Amino acid sequence: AAGVMVAVLAAAWALLAAAFLAALLLRRVPARRPGGVVCGLFQDLIRYGKTKRGGGRRPAWLRLLQVPKRWFTHFYVVSVLWNGFLLVWLFQAGFLGGSLPAWIQHMHHALGRDTQSEDMGNEHFSALLVFLLLWLHSCRRLAECLWTSVFSDGVIHIVQYCFGLGYYIAVGSTVLCQVPTNIRNGKELSVQTCWYHIVGVTMYIWASLHQHRCLVILANLRKSKSGKVVSLSHSVPSGDWFERVSCPHYFAELLIYVSMAIILGFHNVTWWCVVAYVLFNQALAAVLCHEFYQENFSSYPKHRKALIPFVF
Template identity: 90%
Template sequence: MPAVLAAAWSLLAAAFLAALVLLPRLRRAGVVSGLFQDLVRYGKTKRGCGQRPGWLRLLQVPKRWFTHFYVVSVLWNGFLLIGLFQTEFLGGSLPSWIQHVHCFLGRDSQSEDTDSEHFSALLVLLLLWLHSCRRLAECLWTSVFSNGVIHIVQYCFGLGYYVAVGSTVLCQVPTNISNGKELSVQICWYHIVGVTMYIWASLHQHRCLVILANLRKSKSGKVVSLSHSVPFGDWFERVSCPHYFAELLIYVSMAIMLGFHNVTWWCVVMYVLFNQALAAVLCHEFYQKNFSSYPKHRKAFIPFVF
């Protein structure tokens, strides 16, 4: 197991869990509280920060720059996907610099792996790339961004995130192994379960993003408003942020595809859980504060639970 990667993702997960726990305690005025709130909030939830100092407003970029995250992901993870495919099936090898990074992060290039583990990594990297392609398309042609902003630190973190997550997938197999066995030999039942869950969660995430976008469009599809409204339909009937919940399910589906036992990827899942939970809580509070008739039965993130 790539111990360095597992430790890094665990630390990130712990940091967001701490932010989630500290959130109610750091709402009062003060420099530390202001910095904390500015770092964890973005978009519409920035309104919860109150009046921010001018120097803090200089450290923000448009929320629509979220699109850049997926551009980076499509390019980087596409590059990794091509490299892994060539290594596995065409007798090629990954660039030496990737192999050095691979070994540094804790995976022995001579370690033994089963064929299913090789296929699992290739499958997860493929679906991660497809996920990024879909999200990029949604940012470009579906979502309607307001004039919301994100902190420059959040922006830089987001750019690095998809580079890190794709590299994490690549580190689940040795870099010097290649074979040309038929894929049908390598397919296991958990691959089918994982792909099914991935498709199901992706469909619901797309539907929810379309619902959000349509709140700002006329029936003809023309953007008529940039204001916020209460969404209804699909998983919005149960939670305030079903697209965040779907994101978590997508990462859980990848953990299933890796055979359930990949500790490093479960650390990634824990990071996604706490990261998305924090964002969901802030959005949930925004809806409750700004819409007096907001459905009281809705949870923030996970239906019936949280």
């Protein structure tokens, strides 16, 4: 039964990835056409911030369903709190011989793996390491939202907002489900570092550094040399990975999730489904952003791709 539930979890992420792939392929459906209410709602759901402005004039009822883009910060508050809470309990269970609260054990028992394997120690450590990196990633992004990024008056749909809140709870819960059952039952963890842990952590640090640099570049476009915000308008970024793609911070996000798949030992199908979701989610956002730059800046560099250098 546990194996079936693990497959269901992977399938859920795969379906989510497929939904965003479909949205990516259908993004050019115009908002004003027969059945325009549905098309307008679709465009409103896939766009946010500056790309929403290019989606045509929205009806008043749609404008009632939007919240400030700066509320992105709430996603990382939820992630830091929820995933931090789970990380503390997992650390206690893994290193101090404690046990998780009963409600967490019950919630994830169906998704846990009760079978033992020779690589169980590595699976324990890999899952804990991914949890730690996911939490650190959320902490950094929260700090960047609070003290680095300069948000304009852009908006996001309330559905996007609620989805974002749920996403970080779901992704943390998915990592928890990768932890073999016996770590949740008070068995202490023996740390075994493997080569793929080193590769994954190195890739994570590399991608995180570049993501931070790119977010600083975006923020500096709206600041004076003294650091004072002087504009909320959009302009063409340059430097670092911006020389190759329009949205290098999205590309870095994808690499961060790939690094976690590596840390889990390459073979974790569920996490690769999460990576597929991140790929198509970030690809959709990147393409819309790329098209915005091309439509609004006639001198926009022709060689830049949307998300992945030289590829897409």
